[in-house]
Amino acid sequence: MRRLLFRRTLFGLFTLWVVSLVVFLATQALPGDAAQAILGREATPERLAALREQLNLGGSLPEQYFGWLGQLLSFNLGTSLAGGTPVVSAVGPMLLNSSILMLCAAVIAIPLAIGIGTWTALRKDSAVDHVTGIITLVLASLPEFVVGVLLVLLLATGVFHLFPAVFVLVPGEQVWSNPAQLVLPVLTLVLAVSPYIIRIMRATMLEVLESQYVQQARLKGLPERTVVLRHALPNAIGPVAQVIALQLAWLIGGVVIVEFLFRFPGVGFQLIDAVTNRDLPVVQALVIVIAIFYVAVNLLADVVTLAANPKVRTAS
Amino acid sequence: MSTAAPTLEVEDLKIIGIPSMAAIVEELSLEVRPGEILGVVGESGSGKTTLGLALLNYCKEGTRLGGGKVSVAGQQLAGLNWRQVRQLRGRTVAYIPQSPASALNPALRISTQLKECLSGPAAQVLERVRQVLREVALPDDDAFLARYPHQLSGGQQQRVAIAMAFTARPALIVMDEPTTGLDVSTQAHVLATVRSMCRTYDCAAVYISHDMAVVAELADRIAVMYSGRIVEMGGTAEVLSNSRHPYTRRLLLAVPDLLAKRPMIGIPGHAPSPLARPQGCAFAPRCPLADAGCGTVAPAATEVGPRHTVRCFKSEQPLPPLQLRNPSISSAPAAGRKPVIKIEGLTAGYGSKTVLEGINLQAYAGECLALLGESGSGKTTLSRCIAGLHHNYTGDISLDNSTLAPSSFKRTKDQRRRVQYIFQNPYESLNPRRTVEELILQPVTAVRGKVSNAREIVATALERASLRPDHARRYPDQLSGGERQRVAIARSLATEPEVLICDEITSALDVSVQSTLVDLLRGLQAEMGLTLVFITHNIALVRNIAQQVAVLERGRIVEFGEVERVFADPQHHYTQSLLTATPNFQLPDRLSTP
Numbered sequence: 047m048r049r050l051l052f053r054r055t056l057f058g059l060f061t062l063w064v065v066s067l068v069v070f071l072a073t074q075a076l077p078g079d080a081a082q083a084i085l086g087r088e089a090t091p092e093r094l095a096a097l098r099e100q101l102n103l104g105g106s107l108p109e110q111y112f113g114w115l116g117q118l119l120s121f122n123l124g125t126s127l128a129g130g131t132p133v134v135s136a137v138g139p140m141l142l143n144s145s146i147l148m149l150c151a152a153v154i155a156i157p158l159a160i161g162i163g164t165w166t167a168l169r170k171d172s173a174v175d176h177v178t179g180i181i182t183l184v185l186a187s188l189p190e191f192v193v194g195v196l197l198v199l200l201l202a203t204g205v206f207h208l209f210p211a212v213f214v215l216v217p218g219e220q221v222w223s224n225p226a227q228l229v230l231p232v233l234t235l236v237l238a239v240s241p242y243i244i245r246i247m248r249a250t251m252l253e254v255l256e257s258q259y260v261q262q263a264r265l266k267g268l269p270e271r272t273v274v275l276r277h278a279l280p281n282a283i284g285p286v287a288q289v290i291a292l293q294l295a296w297l298i299g300g301v302v303i304v305e306f307l308f309r310f311p312g313v314g315f316q317l318i319d320a321v322t323n324r325d326l327p328v329v330q331a332l333v334i335v336i337a338i339f340y341v342a343v344n345l346l347a348d349v350v351t352l353a354a355n356p357k358v359r360t361a362s
Numbered sequence: 363m364s365t366a367a368p369t370l371e372v373e374d375l376k377i378i379g380i381p382s383m384a385a386i387v388e389e390l391s392l393e394v395r396p397g398e399i400l401g402v403v404g405e406s407g408s409g410k411t412t413l414g415l416a417l418l419n420y421c422k423e424g425t426r427l428g429g430g431k432v433s434v435a436g437q438q439l440a441g442l443n444w445r446q447v448r449q450l451r452g453r454t455v456a457y458i459p460q461s462p463a464s465a466l467n468p469a470l471r472i473s474t475q476l477k478e479c480l481s482g483p484a485a486q487v488l489e490r491v492r493q494v495l496r497e498v499a500l501p502d503d504d505a506f507l508a509r510y511p512h513q514l515s516g517g518q519q520q521r522v523a524i525a526m527a528f529t530a531r532p533a534l535i536v537m538d539e540p541t542t543g544l545d546v547s548t549q550a551h552v553l554a555t556v557r558s559m560c561r562t563y564d565c566a567a568v569y570i571s572h573d574m575a576v577v578a579e580l581a582d583r584i585a586v587m588y589s590g591r592i593v594e595m596g597g598t599a600e601v602l603s604n605s606r607h608p609y610t611r612r613l614l615l616a617v618p619d620l621l622a623k624r625p626m627i628g629i630p631g632h633a634p635s636p637l638a639r640p641q642g643c644a645f646a647p648r649c650p651l652a653d654a655g656c657g658t659v660a661p662a663a664t665e666v667g668p669r670h671t672v673r674c675f676k677s678e679q680p681l682p683p684l685q686l687r688n689p690s691i692s693s694a695p696a697a698g699r700k701p702v703i704k705i706e707g708l709t710a711g712y713g714s715k716t717v718l719e720g721i722n723l724q725a726y727a728g729e730c731l732a733l734l735g736e737s738g739s740g741k742t743t744l745s746r747c748i749a750g751l752h753h754n755y756t757g758d759i760s761l762d763n764s765t766l767a768p769s770s771f772k773r774t775k776d777q778r779r780r781v782q783y784i785f786q787n788p789y790e791s792l793n794p795r796r797t798v799e800e801l802i803l804q805p806v807t808a809v810r811g812k813v814s815n816a817r818e819i820v821a822t823a824l825e826r827a828s829l830r831p832d833h834a835r836r837y838p839d840q841l842s843g844g845e846r847q848r849v850a851i852a853r854s855l856a857t858e859p860e861v862l863i864c865d866e867i868t869s870a871l872d873v874s875v876q877s878t879l880v881d882l883l884r885g886l887q888a889e890m891g892l893t894l895v896f897i898t899h900n901i902a903l904v905r906n907i908a909q910q911v912a913v914l915e916r917g918r919i920v921e922f923g924e925v926e927r928v929f930a931d932p933q934h935h936y937t938q939s940l941l942t943a944t945p946n947f948q949l950p951d952r953l954s955t956p
Binding site: 262355 | 415418420423447448449450451452453456457459460461464465466467468469470474478479510512513526
């Protein structure tokens with residue numbers, strides 16, 4: 047198992063390296079050179095030279111790449127072109143804000159989805175099951191910004207006026223200082239992520255519930271609670287973990303749109319901002335951060351899947 | 363036999379399927395006394411598993427109790443509420459499932475699965491678990507208790523399942539084919555364990571099986587099920603020596619004889635599905651004694667001896683003499699025979715793992731070579747090497763003295779035509795989206811291209827496999843298991859092969875069907891001069907079909923020679939142990955001469 051994990055980690059690092067290569071080459075692919083593209087036609091030669099220096103645009107391609115990679119590895123991400131502040135201090139707080147948003151969504155969505163999935167599997171073909179099936183299908187087919195807009199209409203501006211429609215961060219306060227503001231963004235993400243997990247959980251659970259060992263557990267006279275929690279759930283969780291990982295990885299992409307919709311000060315909002323301002327160092331940093339998140343979440347899912355399988359766990 | 367009050371009493375039990383409302387089990391009454399083992403014998407679809415589960419008040423999805431009474435240890439199951447049923451299960455009635463590999467939870471340690479059958483102080487529970495493990499001859503140390511099911515062998519898994527059932531000292535044990543899928547030597551151990559456990563606990567047992575030989579060895583009484591009813595029930599000796607129902611008699615004749623003194627004879631036709639059971643006696647369409655009356659009213663159970671009942675109007679009549687299609691083939695080697703398939707120094711494996719080593723074999727023209735071995739002995743790998751399906755081997759396989767390429771892609775079309783393969787499971791080996799006609803033509807067009815007389819080829823192949831011409835238009839799911847395997851045989855015959863490799867072709871099928879298939883193969887062998895390579899784990903079958911046998915143990919041939927000689931005087935201890943572990947099922951003389 048350790049060897050397997052080690053190999054997966056190596057593979058994850060390899061993926062990150064490929065991402066860094068892609069980010070670097072994408073910068074190179076900008077027409078003319080990056081400095082010209084960023085500063086526009088009216089740039090003075092002095093400013094261009096200064097920016098080229100800052101972006102490591104001198105020297106051959108490999109030289110440029112390894113110079114940039116070295117900076118990346120020492121957390122020296124350069125200076126934001128828009129604000130003039132170091133990228134690390136510009137991205138850091140935003141990353142924290144987004145992490146809180148996603149963490150809230152994940153902590154609510156995962157247990158809820160597993161619970162609903164299991165529950166509908168146990169009540170297969172009942173009215174509850176059918177209704178849940180339809181709702182999850184509809185939610186899964188709606189893009190998250192539609193869900194977000196509908197929620198705003200329903201809970202903020204149209205029918206009820208329960209929560210604010212946009213996020214306003216008072217300077218000096220943290221995002222969690224006013225929890226009511228977090229409700230709609232989190233709810234949108236939960237509704238976007240849960241349907242897939244519910245559906246796969248229900249399908250996996252049904253399969254497990256029909257297995258011989260669940261029948262045997264029932265024939266042993268165990269209480270239904272024990273049958274489901276001890277005998278069925280551990281066997282269903284492995285395949286579901288992979289889907290959860292995919293959903294979490296999607297979250298960081300979905301968060302871009304949701305943050306923009308609610309004007310939430312997170313990485314997504316910042317990414318859009320940085321792209322509009324052609325703030326290249328910030329874009330590079332954010333893309334790398336998102337890639338790290340992707341790899342980490344998938345690695346975590348692999349660990350859970352492997353740990354749920356005693357055959358792998360006990361193999362020396 | 364005890365005369366105490368019965369532990370289990372079933373009265374007029376009826377179980378129906380939903381939504382078809384067809385009866386799966388009907389008019390079923392039986393009783394089992396403490397310490398008694400009742401063997402329930404029946405073929406697939408006879409309702410025996412449904413009956414077994416009903417004894418624990420459990421209805422599989424799609425079934426429902428339709429009436430009748432079941433009482434265990436004085437408790438009426440129907441009158442119990444949900445909580446009481448839970449209390450009953452595992453404590454009063456325990457269940458040993460068919461396949462322990464799938465009935466033990468793969469994610470839980472065996473200690474967890476054993477301990478949860480009991481309640482009480484932890485130390486006491488653990489002590490009891492250790493005691494039961496010792497009783498089924500398993501280690502009882504902590505290291506063993508901490509194992510997961512996949513860390514146990516098949517035999518150990520089944521003994522854990524037995525231990526699990528006996529932990530709470532139940533009054534009744536229901537066993538559903540607990541030895542199917544186990545090797546004969548493991549099966550012998552498991553059966554001995556079951557017998558001694560039932561004796562130790564004075565526990566009543568219902569042993570469900572399709573294997574008459576096993577039941578005859580184990581059970582005190584036998585109930586024969588057909589189409590959801592018990593057609594005959596009585597003491598084991600009584601049912602074997604004085605069977606009164608035509609189905610029982612034919613079923614006994616279908617069991618292969620370990621000594622091959624009598625031929626095995628199948629029952630023509632197949633058991634009706636629960637959805638299309640005939641009116642009257644369900645066996646009437648296959649019964650040699652049936653008349654018009656049998657097809658209208660179902661016969662009631664009548665007493666024909668002490669605790670011996672039978673459902674038949676003709677229980678007094680003897681069976682008419684049977685027409686034997688093929689008298690036993692002489693097993694003496696013919697003079698001047700030549701090897702068709704010759705294997706020299708074959709070593710094969712998967713990746714770095716070697717599964718076959720130093721195999722030398724010859725199959726002679728027109729003879730049957732049996733490859734006998736337990737699971738994991740490498741017999742299927744060997745047959746796949748011959749067919750060119752497994753090409754990771756070194757050594758030499760030759761067909762008529764010309765060496766075959768390891769991969770079937772590299773063999774000539776004619777070489778491929780001459781060697782055909784029949785797979786184990788006809789439910790998986792036939793493409794469900796093709797008609798029988800298309801299936802049969804596939805290998806023909808593969809080796810000969812487009813043929814002009816396609817219809818003729820299909821007709822001949824169907825006839826050879828004893829199928830009707832109208833089967834050509836059907837799809838596999840419209841056929842019974844036996845018919846499917848015949849289609850697979852017809853498909854392999856369509857290219858006019860010389861060598862037929864049969865990989866456990868009867869193991870997924872019922873005894874009565876198995877016998878008809880073996881009969882068919884022997885006939886084809888004689889008619890077409892086929893050379894058969896017959897892979898099996900069943901010694902009795904080997905004696906009934908093969909002239910030569912190679913016994914495989916862990917990838918090596920430990921014994922090879924004439925069937926008669928090998929079994930009369932086995933040299934290798936492995937062959938000897940196989941022979942002693944196999945239940946020797948012998949019929950009383952009255953029946954054995956049809």
